[in-house]
Amino acid sequence: MAFKISDTITWVGKIDWELRTFHGEEYSTHKGSSYNSYLIKDEKTVLIDTVWQPFSKEFITNLKKKVNLNEIDYIIMNHSESDHSGALSDLMKEIPDTPIYCTKSGAKIIKGHYHKDWNFVEVKTGDTLDIGKNKLTFVEAKMLHWPDTMFTYLSGENILFSNDAFAQHYASESIYNDKVDQAELFQEAIKYYANILTPFSKFVVKKIEEVLSFNLPVKMICPSHGIIWRDNPLQIVNKYMEWAKDYNENQITIIYDTMWNDTRRMAEAIAEGIKSSNKDIIIKLFNSSKNDKNDIITEVFKSKMVLVGSSTINNGILSSTAAILEMIKGLDFKKKKGAAFGSYGWSGESVKIISEELNKAGFEVVNEGIKELWNPDEDGLNRCREFGRNILEKI
Template sequence: MEIRKGIHWVGVLDPGLEIFDIVIPTQWGTTYNSYLIEADEPALVDTVKGNFTEEFLEKLEERIDLANLKHLIVNHTEPDHSGAVGELLRRAPHLKVHGSRAAIQFLREQVNMDFDAHVVGENDSLDLGNRRLRFIMAPFLHWPDTMFTYLEGEGVLFTCDAFGSHYSPPEGKLLESEQAEDFTEAIRYYFDSIMSPFKPKVQEAVAKVGSLDIDLIATGHGPILDRDPWRVVDLYRRWSCIEEGQAKKVIIAYASAYGHTKAMAELIAKGVEEAGNVEIALVDVGVAPESHLDELFEEFDALIIGSPTINANVVEPVWRALDRVSAITARGKAAAVFGNYGWSGEAVGLLEERLEKMRLVVSHPPVKVRFGLTDADKERCLSLGRFMAEGLQ
């Protein structure tokens, strides 16, 4: 399918995909977008997921003899975009492969073969004869290897995952201008699921493309943005905005079997409140919806998490809640643990170990109480809350 003069979509549709990356439901399916740029030296931008390799190569070879294809641009090496590279290189070993330093390294370890690699940097260009590509580094959108590729003078930006969506259009119509239904919800869901842990990097990338003349954004997933690409860029700008000047936020998350851990959590919250000028979110993760936890854990300044000990372990709702905390955005933030027990009390130690492995800073000794709370135990809980809040001032 020609999306602009001499630029062909040669990707594949995956409308039946229900789960992406093990944990992300995809109610609209997805696409794996790859683009052939016709030029004196033809170039291919990205490939597709490995189990679609044959379908992809058949489609590509309908447009070009692989012997005449000169360049492969690798914007990102996650296997849903690089899965067909190995077979493509076996059939076209002469290809010059262009990518960021990280992309070339990752690709070598994926395909385990020699290839003609060309590492590119910020604003490096590739002359295709009658067309020119420029490379824009966009690390951590959402892998460290990511870059954008800009077709100079023609207003086309190839962005791989950024600005995309897990959305397989009805009837296979790939252009945004052909969509009968608004798919903004899919764009937002994709951002929240994949890009939101990297908001500062999103801001950097949006700033970089702000000076470009862009008429079309050729994404790695979902419809190609040909109607109003700047609308989606602006959505990314707004969604990734980190508001300044807000009160610091402390999350106190817990589960409680018989009320003792809950009582500890409430006392810790009271201690935080006494310190003043701190927003408090007290949440029972045993009953809170997952969507609420996702929203809650998206931005915070300190995390205090507690669990009773049952069968020498942290209770499952607390483990599940901690799984929803991004180790990327939470890294370096203050944390503490607490818990109640009757026999052995392993939960607080296990939680502390997990937080440290996630690179949060556990800055206060765990508060661990056996059965009912004494006045001294209550004061320890209050003191923990005050300490954590004062550390944010």
């Protein structure tokens, strides 16, 4: 399958309708994904990125239908992660001497993946490659989201090949942003940012400001996953700037796990208390053992405050609570507040442990939390409701 993007450029990637997890089991892909590769035919022929290794042979078979492989003058690897470089081994068996343009880190990482010393041409920001009517300009984009990442800009066509930036894990044969469901598109875009790019937000801001300072016209943004931004392409750039600056909405997210529904009842009572004092604030509740972890993280990203609850078990916390707290810590959220709650039977350490973990994650822990012994009675639930009402004062 291939799609003509312009007279010069053809999409030659792979739509992966069946993909349900990414980065091993770390990222859920409810809507599948795509591995976007682009073939440029000018006076010189250029291939930008490849696909994930399981689709390597299919990719090369389809690519041969569009071009004699020996006519490919240059390969551009904007990022060396396996979902982009996975077809290189098979491709380089066919055209072993073809130059591979990448950053210095990119060459090092590709060698680490495939243990081959191919014909690497290392580039840095501002380096160019004339290919005929058009010219390629390379822009290093370190930590968006790996050290080797770069953008490639095609002048003449005015297209930015942005690799993982501005992408989504979203399978669609309607390959343009104006042809797909907008709610689905932006949900997948914010989920992608929240779960993958949040730790690198300061780099996002710096790089976008740098690229915008070049005053380059942008007709399309072609990322490595999901759809191509052709209708008002800078709208996703503006969204990234918004998301990168300590983003939050008027929302409190309550995350809990529970053994016998006691902590669940606490969570619901706390939510009742919050809502009774502020009907405008959005409250979302998630059982971390039953809901998708990446969807939860997306809601954490959107929230001003996050309340985390767990029953106490074996002097600790339930495993799904520990896991979501570890994810939160790794994503390095900024300017968010938090508090802990939980039920217990014997020793009751869960609230203290959760508070400590939220503090390690950089959250402002607003109080000592609340814990209830065994199954909370109406007085206990009223204490939880009061806890919810009081928590609003801390936002």
